[in-house]
Amino acid sequence: MPGFDYDLFVIGGGSGGVRGARIAAGFGARVGLAEEKYLGGTCVNVGCVPKKLFSYASHFHEEFEDARGFGWTSGEVSFDWATLKRNKDREIGRLNDVYARMLDRAEVEIHRARAVIEGPNRVRVGDRSYTAANILVAVGGRPWLPDFPGREHVLVSDDLFALERLPKRLVIAGGGYIACEFASIFNGLGLEVDLVYRGKHLLRGFDDDLRHHLANEMRKKGVRIHFDAAFASVEKTADGVKVHLTDGDHLAADAALFAVGRRPYTANLGLEAAGVEVSESGAIVVDDEFRTTAPGIYAVGDVIDRVQLTPVALAEGMFVARRLFGPGGPTVSYENIPTAVFTHPNIGTVGLTEAQARARFDRIRLYKSTFRPMKHTLSGRDEKTFMKLVVDDATDRVVGCHMIGPDAGEIVQGLAVALTCGATKAQFDATLGIHPTAAEEFVTMRTEWVPQPETYPQA
């Protein structure tokens, strides 16, 4: 678009921003991108990627123990955090370079500085001002830390990736993705972990059976879960912190982590001046084509606070680029978003929970299976896998798949294709299993589950 320095200026070099920039440039747009911190954003630097590497590290603990049942003996095992952190940092550095090269190859101009919006078609980067026909805001979010006495003594998830030394005892506040994943990861790395959650069941929004099963399994592995409690205050002590809970209890630890959600990072971005409406939580308000209330300004990813997941930000960024510079296409669907929680054991889920399905359909059918994974018949580990299918009775369509067990995310990704295609339970039944796997259970559950008196109460 002549008359502008850029056809598109992207603020934020995370998942949504980089994808939007790259695809737009691929359609021939002149694209600039500003990133003040690190390319790859939360996912690559302080989220999905390093978290998954830590998750791998923490699983070895049980692997060494499980190996004995298969005839292996090993010498004394020990864990060195410094090695893990160094290797993780090296890998993240490599990925930062990959992102830079990818943008360079696409001929996106990278500005390694903070950008603010000066008006509908103008951004300031450092002391220079640029015009752009379109602006895409993809600045993501930051861990949220509410006000409470002693908040300066707690860590947030970003800090965990930079820890020089591993604490021995950790208290975690929260019951969402981050709190549960890090409770499992640090428990696996040998720490004493207390998880403090204000509600009665972890992972609100997930299927209730999964939530109960997860708490049971985490407890078996030694995570101490405190329900109906929250941090009242945190006191610094000679050897760490003392966390005072709202139920009157207190917990002594080397460190405390607060993981109670992430908020959009929209402060001082010039949004108000440009006429971009922002919600109370700081999220940019967009329509279903990611247009903000200011002409020519779009927003995607965690900053719009719809679904804070990398693949969702990627889809949103791609939609905007195709809509502006390519052939367009259908807008992003928020139905059937598969997701995994890298707890021990992992959770993988797609589609509706039982409660959501009950609210939507006249009658549903449930299929459930709880079993000991084959590996643990020899390892002796007391860990159970749980799977559940939720079916709309009228159409026979499978509307929800839920699993907790090893590699649940890997398994459920394939099932997400089936649900996206509208697969019926009869088609699941007609699918041959892969034997012997845990995954085959999803195509061999034949008996409809009927409530038993001793089953969990629904939350």
Ligand code: NDP
């Ligand atoms: P979540 O929204 O998942 O969970 C926040 C938790 O904090 C909930 O348990 C919530 O309780 C609790 N909470 C909220 N406010 C307070 C408060 N004032 N006092 C005490 N507890 C409170 O946020 P996370 O920080 O765990 O993660 C942020 C997002 O990042 C996730 O929503 C997810 O989208 C993404 N993510 C995805 C991962 C993955 O794909 N594997 C991994 C990590 C993060 P309640 O439920 O009662 O409101």
